[in-house]
Amino acid sequence: xxxxxxxxxxxxxxxxxxxxxxxxxxxAVMFASLAKGKTLIKNFSKGKDPHSTLNIFKSLGINxxxxxxxxxxxxxxxxxxxxxxxxxxxNSGTTMRLVSGIxxxxxxxxxxxxxxxxxxxPMKRIIEPLTLMGAEIEATDYHAPLKIFGQNLHGINYxxxxxxxxxxxxxxxxGLFADGVTSVTEPYVSRNHTELMLKYLGANISSNSNTVSxxxxxxxxxxxxxxxxxxxxxxxxxxxxxxxxxxxxxRNVGLNPTRTGIIDAVKLMGGDIEILDCNEISGExxxxxxxxxxxxxxxxxxxxxxxxxxxxxxxxxxxxTQAEGQTIIKDAADLRNKESDRISTTxxxxxxxxxxxxxxxxxxxxxxxxxxxxxxILESYHDHRLAMxxxxxxxxCKNDILINDFEWTNISFPEFEELFVxxx
Numbered sequence: 001x002x003x004x005x006x007x008x009x010x011x012x013x014x015x016x017x018x019x020x021x022x023x024x025x026x027x028a029v030m031f032a033s034l035a036k037g038k039t040l041i042k043n044f045s046k047g048k049d050p051h052s053t054l055n056i057f058k059s060l061g062i063n064x065x066x067x068x069x070x071x072x073x074x075x076x077x078x079x080x081x082x083x084x085x086x087x088x089x090x091n092s093g094t095t096m097r098l099v100s101g102i103x104x105x106x107x108x109x110x111x112x113x114x115x116x117x118x119x120x121x122p123m124k125r126i127i128e129p130l131t132l133m134g135a136e137i138e139a140t141d142y143h144a145p146l147k148i149f150g151q152n153l154h155g156i157n158y159x160x161x162x163x164x165x166x167x168x169x170x171x172x173x174x175g176l177f178a179d180g181v182t183s184v185t186e187p188y189v190s191r192n193h194t195e196l197m198l199k200y201l202g203a204n205i206s207s208n209s210n211t212v213s214x215x216x217x218x219x220x221x222x223x224x225x226x227x228x229x230x231x232x233x234x235x236x237x238x239x240x241x242x243x244x245x246x247x248x249x250x251r252n253v254g255l256n257p258t259r260t261g262i263i264d265a266v267k268l269m270g271g272d273i274e275i276l277d278c279n280e281i282s283g284e285x286x287x288x289x290x291x292x293x294x295x296x297x298x299x300x301x302x303x304x305x306x307x308x309x310x311x312x313x314x315x316x317x318x319x320x321t322q323a324e325g326q327t328i329i330k331d332a333a334d335l336r337n338k339e340s341d342r343i344s345t346t347x348x349x350x351x352x353x354x355x356x357x358x359x360x361x362x363x364x365x366x367x368x369x370x371x372x373x374x375x376x377i378l379e380s381y382h383d384h385r386l387a388m389x390x391x392x393x394x395x396x397c398k399n400d401i402l403i404n405d406f407e408w409t410n411i412s413f414p415e416f417e418e419l420f421v422x423x424x
Contacts, residue, residue: 003387003406003417005394007374011245011293014423016236017252018228019043019415020070023165024254024284025050026094027197028224029074030102033057034176035201036078037221044070044226047412052090056099059083078218082108086145089114091339091411094166096144097126098194101170104135105177106150113145117382122337126170129158133174133182155180155215162334163187163307165258168212169194175214176203183213188304191258193284197224200283227254227286231385232413234262234312236423239392240291241271242322247292248423249276255285261308263289265316268299269323298325298368306331313363314346314389320366321355322396329363339411340381349390352376353397374399384411391416 025045030053032039044050046069054072058064061081065073080102089095089112096112100123103110113119124142131137133156138147155178160167163186172194175182188210195212198205203217233253240246255278266273272294278287298320301309309316313332320327335342347359353374356367374397380387387409394401409416 001405001407003391003403004400005391005403006400007397008243008395008424012240012243012248012423013246015249015251016419016422018233018250019413020045020226021229021254022047022050022231022412023094023191023193024197024226026053026098027193028226029053029057030098030173031197031201031219032074032221032224033060033062033076033080034078034102035076035219035221037076039074039221040223041072041074042070042223042225044072046070046414047410048090049092049095049411052088052092053095053099056087056089056095059085059087080106083110086111086113089118091115091118093118093121096123096146097166097170098173100126100137100146100148101130101173103148104130104133104137104151104174105153109147109149111145111147117339119144125162125164125167129156129167129171130174132156132158133171133178135174153178155182157183159185160187163190164334165190165192165194172198172205172212172214176217178216181213181215183211185211188307189258190307191256193256196256196283225282227281227284228252230254230259230262231311233289234315235388235392235416236419237262237266237273237289237291238315238319239395241266241294241296241319243395244293248290250289250291253287253289255287257285258308261305262312262316264305265299265301265309268301269296269319270294271296296323298323298327298366300328300330302328302330310334311385314342314386315392317346317350317357317364317366318389318393321350321357321368321370321372321393323368325368327366327368330360331362333362335363338383340383340386342383342386345381345383345386346389349378349386350393352378353393353401372397374401377402377404380405380408382408384408384413388413388416
């Protein structure tokens, strides 16, 4: 599907509620499937990725009742059964990496497969530590398909070379079934939805600075309410900041401190952003955000801030094109291992629009403020976050843009266009 985006003339205004957090939706299904009993999950994501996870656990013997399009009930005996087919993860790296940790400690064998894009993504980062725990996983050149032979696992103290919630979570989930203590230490703390939800459901888990430890645990079924996804909110935050005369309120946004890097970056750039309300639901901080059009200045985004906004960096690059001066984004080399090489693809497509952006080995250097020309055909590279970032760029382009394969936004955010229409 081709999407035409035109300049927003009158500004963005009004209120929207952000759909449910994709990362938390994945974990809610996984952990509810491991808890004996019934778990009600409210505000479950409509995105294709979380539904890949849901379908996998149905294949592993879990019963799912659909109470509405965003409310499901998981019924589990507290154990999984051997699947009678390959387990298809679709485009979801979260699904493949986290489910690998769970399956490594089962008493049966299984095979995880993915689409063409996922089959190119690196799995060595989880296979190596899981193997140290006693797992047996076969994979050609450390890529999917992953053939997992269930084993008795033992705990390890793993020092991760990178801050990755997927790596950390895969190891911790294997630790649920392992003898002894399993610990993971990261360079910087990555998103901690796994730790918070496991604790909420009664797991024996603790955190100390950059280290998380877990022992074999039995999870309790509890109702789970899933807050709005701050990664989805990021597109509206950036749009309101760069489109003149904008003033919007975004309701029900997850404000987990390991995910609020986009807010930190906006404040560094002088953006007008305000948290209106904050409370805790199902172990997660949730609140409302008000954003207004702002005069922005360049800044450096690096180090411990990167794990808190890794998924938002393409749209932050768009933001930087409208900020005065130089913006440097570095320490983000793992962007090259996403659905596309997000460093290369972001630079390529923004250059087409007239952005002054330079590719570096681990990020970008952007000089602003730049008038984006538009009048281009842009490629999404089958990358949902890049497609949505380019849409936001189109709102300030002098001429219309056309984005190819825009339907890939449905991977994470099928409501994306509908919400933009609401505030336009």
